[in-house]
Amino acid sequence: MIKQAIAIVLLVGSSVFAAADIGQYRNRPADWFSTDEGKQVVGNIISWQNANGGWWKAYDPAKPRPEHIAPSTEPNQIPGDDVDSWHRTSTIDNSATYSELRVLARAVTVTKRDDAKQSFERGLKFLFEAQYPTGGWPQRFPIENNYGRYVTFNDNAMLGVMLLLRDIFNKQEDFVFVDDATREKSKAAFDHGVEYIVKSQIRTPMGLTVWCQQHDPDTYEPMGARKFELPSLSGDESAGILIMLMQIPNPDEKVKAAIEAGVAWYEKSKLTGIRVEKTKNPASPHGVDVAVVQDPSAEPIWARFYDIDTNKPFFCDRDGVKKWSLAEIGKERQSGYAWYRPWGKAVFAAYEKWNGK
Numbered sequence: 001m002i003k004q005a006i007a008i009v010l011l012v013g014s015s016v017f018a019a020a021d022i023g024q025y026r027n028r029p030a031d032w033f034s035t036d037e038g039k040q041v042v043g044n045i046i047s048w049q050n051a052n053g054g055w056w057k058a059y060d061p062a063k064p065r066p067e068h069i070a071p072s073t074e075p076n077q078i079p080g081d082d083v084d085s086w087h088r089t090s091t092i093d094n095s096a097t098y099s100e101l102r103v104l105a106r107a108v109t110v111t112k113r114d115d116a117k118q119s120f121e122r123g124l125k126f127l128f129e130a131q132y133p134t135g136g137w138p139q140r141f142p143i144e145n146n147y148g149r150y151v152t153f154n155d156n157a158m159l160g161v162m163l164l165l166r167d168i169f170n171k172q173e174d175f176v177f178v179d180d181a182t183r184e185k186s187k188a189a190f191d192h193g194v195e196y197i198v199k200s201q202i203r204t205p206m207g208l209t210v211w212c213q214q215h216d217p218d219t220y221e222p223m224g225a226r227k228f229e230l231p232s233l234s235g236d237e238s239a240g241i242l243i244m245l246m247q248i249p250n251p252d253e254k255v256k257a258a259i260e261a262g263v264a265w266y267e268k269s270k271l272t273g274i275r276v277e278k279t280k281n282p283a284s285p286h287g288v289d290v291a292v293v294q295d296p297s298a299e300p301i302w303a304r305f306y307d308i309d310t311n312k313p314f315f316c317d318r319d320g321v322k323k324w325s326l327a328e329i330g331k332e333r334q335s336g337y338a339w340y341r342p343w344g345k346a347v348f349a350a351y352e353k354w355n356g357k
Helices: 002-011 030-034 036-047 098-111 114-130 155-169 180-200 237-246 255-270 331-335 343-355
Strands: 272-279 288-294
Touching: 002 036, 002 155, 030 098, 030 331, 036 114, 036 272, 098 114, 098 155, 114 155, 155 180, 180 237, 180 255, 237 343, 255 288, 255 343, 288 331
Parallel strands: none
Antiparallel strands: 272 288
């Protein structure tokens, strides 16, 4: 039940950088990795690996990496955060790098191909090197002078890395080939990540709460990213963090306290009597209009962002101005972001099982 819940949490979210979609290859039948297509895709993934061992997040794994990558022609790109900027960096954003490592591990397990094993080892080394001394992982590495340097929970980036490491040190099926020393190193990196998570949990006037999408690597303080992603209490990313913490065997008192406080925050912060209604509208930027409507029978939902001081849900457009209702921001952001979801439902399901131990 908990594994299913965390899978649901990790699937939430979207981005314009969706081309990679590496995860689709993880659950292919074992025989597929020995087919011409399977061999080619794995070879392509290896070709896209950067010199430092990581991957960027916007490429087509059905094609090998060309010698020269043409500049992007996508409209409305944000300077410094456009596709061309991502060409030069390695990242854990949009499931990058840790997803490639899972596919490569599967290929090694099934086909024993040496190039996949070597690529896996380079990628895992990248993750070890990218971890901050305080235990968190930046969105991009090497460190850049932008929001990519923050420890990133957004879209479950750091969580994806930690779940990979956990499967490695637990000697899950696809990682049996990993040597003992590397498994021990994976366990140490995972534990250090848990330490960062516990220390970065936000304390407000209402007490210990949850987490922001990104935090400062040294001070643990909540930080903003894109203009519409201000420092906040996140109703989305905090769910995956809590579920992962509840999966730790014999957690210490600090982890237990983090779980109890986080679950209590979800109970306090649930929104009832409303639902999100989507209506097709070809004239809208994303083809739909999104509105919040009253519905006494609606199941509880949670906002993506809560104000740290007041715990009140808020919303932002690309101007970075905090608004207090979804109707106050433009249509492009209204329908282009996950503002409300039933994220707490998975948290409560996991907690019911965890608390019954």
